[in-house]
Amino acid sequence: MGRPSYPVLLLALIGLVVVLFFLSLAVGQVWINPWNGLVANGDQLAKADKVILWEIRLPRALLAVFVGCILGLSGAVLQGLLRNPLAEPGVLGVSASASLGAVLAIYSGLTTSFAYALPIAALIGALLGVLLLLSLAGRGSDVLTMILSGVAITSLASALTSLALNMTSNPFASLEIVFWMLGSLTDRSMVHVQLAVPLIAVGGVMLLSTARALDALSLGTDVARSIGVDMKRTRFLAIMGTAMGVGAATAVAGAIGFVGLIVPHLMRPLVGSRPSKLLPVSALGGAAFLITADLAIRLMLPDRDLKLGVVTAIIGAPFFLWLLIKIRKRIV
Amino acid sequence: MSIQCMGVGVKLGKRQVVRHVTFSSNQPELIGLIGPNGAGKSSLMRALVGLVESSGQIMFDDLPSYEMSALELARKVAYLPQERVVHWPLAVRDIIMLGRMPYQSGFGRASQQDNEAVDRAISVMGLEALASRPFDALSGGEQARVLIARLVAQEASVIIADEPINGLDPAHQIALMQILKNLVANGKTVLVSLHDLSLASRWCERILILNDGVLLDDGSAREVMTPGRMEEVYGVQIRKVEAGGQSFVVPTGLIDTRTPPLVPLDGDETHGL
Known part of the structure; x- marks a missing residue:
């Protein structure tokens, strides 16, 4: 059917991510050859370039x-779990x-005295949010309760975030809050990496381990349970x-939307819609995206x-619309 | 291939929907479970496969089901729920392979055995030509066959199917009953809930009548699907029809006012619907 075989697809995506990763090291205000800096001991590199490469x-x-990995992966898992x-x-x-935690850290001025107060507060926010979710929908088995609980928590957190924004007397703080909420990766340090990556990795492994169960869930909860899924x-x-994973990602990068929504849709036709195969390619696709x-x-601005x-x-929304129209055309 | 159900009861919330149901089967046979809407058929079936908590005891091959893990149970009994959904357009073969899940561990690479079982299921159901097609590209009859093929690939000795012929045209209904009969010929015990009394009386060698959660009768269609019983349980009149050496039970009309008439009598379009 013209679909690439799964190993080929995985290798191609890994290759793409590696190429983009090195490109990301090379491109910016100054062009740097990352090979010199990372592999060949950096002897040929000017000191300033070295700092830019390693620290920025x-x-x-x-x-x-x-x-990108965790957003794509968790999107694929949640689409499969909630069907x-x-x-x-x-x-x-x-x-x-997580955003609420971060915003409270900015609002209270904690971020001015301690640089990493923001990601840590965001992580605490994510943790509290999920505890609330589990207490609301933890024992109930149905999908709807879970989605509605998520909606309720999101509304509450957004309302409190708005309240913080509303109550801020310092215009710089409100600007900082707004900018932070837009989501960004600029000016992050290796400490951010150390803070987020272990949590993202553990979260990612947990998400990947649901792959087989998600396959079974394609036939509904009852069938899944009847073939032995816990x-x-x-x-x-x-x-x-x-x-x-997403709590840690939001803690260091702010709220980055659309990746988790569209990447699984992009990848689904490439793997014949099988959730277990969709997970790894959505992770790689999310990273590439x-x-x-x-x-x-x-490059642009x-x-x-x-x-x-x-x-x-801005890329995601029109693309998603295009995808919807394409799918509709195929069905009609 | 034995199933024993002893004093099984199911409570949903505060309502007792199945009361003290006892029956057993020690040989391959096609058992029809009939009864009106809300009689507790689905709840009983769900209890048998461990999807709802139940009182009493359920045993497969003389092993109590509570002593089995979910995977062990899945190798004994395969279940087709009333709701026939496939949420993503999976390929037919991938869907059938899900029947092998109770035999796979970890990341679930399909073994030689798994592939052979899936091939057998595909050929039993005559799905060779459709194996690589996405599910959403199939007709309703084909989809029903694919979902049964998943049951077949599971290679459980007991198969429980909740209204599998719902929504199918007469040709596909008969074809599906024939398929269930073939499974019995291959040594399976098949318990199937049905609303079509004529198909139930024609195809099932044994009929269980459930009403209000209580098992009223257990016997051949000729013995238990009597006019008196059908009137009591469904509120319908029936006729027994002999055709081609076989006997059918055909509902012919309503008996009492318990069931609201489908055609409004006073001109109010919504009344009674």
């Missing part, structure tokens, strides 16, 4: 890869509660994996500090 571009590129093509990482309320375990892994968007920012979340939405 490397953390940014690494975060783009990991954040809803509109599901995305934000549906559980994790992104909104639904409680699957739901726990999916929710906690998303909370840890986010690095590309981040590169686009630097290098002086304007365009925010990553804005770009993903």
Whole structure:
């Protein structure tokens, strides 16, 4: 049917991510050959270039890869778990509660005295959000309760975020809040990487381990359970994996939308819609998408500090519409 | 291939929907479970496969089901729910392969055995030509066959199917009953819930009548699908028709006012619907 074989597809995507990763190290205000800096000991590199490479571009590129991975992966898992093509990482309320944590850190002025107060507060926010979700929908087995609980948590967190914005007397703080919420990877350090990557990795492993159960869930919860799937375990892994991974991603990068929604849709036709095969390719696709968007920012408007979340939405929304129209045409 | 159901009861919330149901089967046979809407057929079936909590005891091959893990149970009994959905346009073969899940571990690479079982299921159901097609490109009859093929690939000795012929045209209904009969010929015990009394009386060698959660009768169609019983349970009149050496039960009309008439009598379009 003209579909690439699965190993070929995986290798091609890995290759694409690697190429984009190195491109992301090379491209910017100054052109740097990352090979010299990373592999050949950096002897040929000027000192300034070395600093740019190691302290600015490397953390940014690494975060783009990991954040993109976890957004694509969690989107694919949640669409499979909830059997809803509109599901995305934000549906559980994790992104909104992480944002609230971050906003409170800015609002209270904690960020001015301690640089990493922001990601840590965001992580705490994500954790509280998921605890609330589990207490609301943890025992109930149905999908609808979970989605509605997520919606409720998102609304509450957004309302409190707005309240913080509303109550801020310092205009700089409100500007900082607004900019942070747009989502960005600029000026992140290796400490951000160290903070987020372990959590993203653990969350990612939890999410990947739901693959087989998600295949079975294609036939509905009853069939899945009747062929031996432990639904409680699957739901726990999916929710906690998303909370840890996406919570950590939001903590360091802000709210970046659309990646988790559209990447699984992009990848689905390539793997014959099988959820277990969709997960790894959605992770890689998410990484490729986010690095590309981040590169686009630097190339198109290098002086304007365009925010990553804005770009993903600007690319993502029309693309999603195009995809919908294409799918509709095929059905009609 | 034995199933024993002893004093099984199911409570949904505060309502007792199945009460003390006892029956057993020690040989391959096609058992029809009939009864009006809300009689507890689906709840009983779900209890048998462990999807709802139940009282009493359920045993497969003389092993109590509560002593089995979900995977062990899945190798004993395969279940087709009333709701026939496939959420993503999976390929037919991938759907049938899901029947092998109880035999796979970890990341679930299909073994030689799994592939052979799926091939057998595909050929039993005559799906060779459709194996690589996406599910959403199939007709309703083809989809029903694919979902049964998943049951076949599961290679459980007991098959429980909840209203599998719903929504199919007469040709596909008969073809599906024939398929279930073939499964019995291959050594399976098949428990199937049906609303079509004539198909139930024609194809099932044994009929269980469930009403209000209580098992009223257990026997051959000739013995238990009597006019008196059908009137009591469904509120319908029936006629027994002999054709081609076989006997059918055919509902002919309503008996009492318990069931609201489908055609409004007073001109109010919505009344009684």
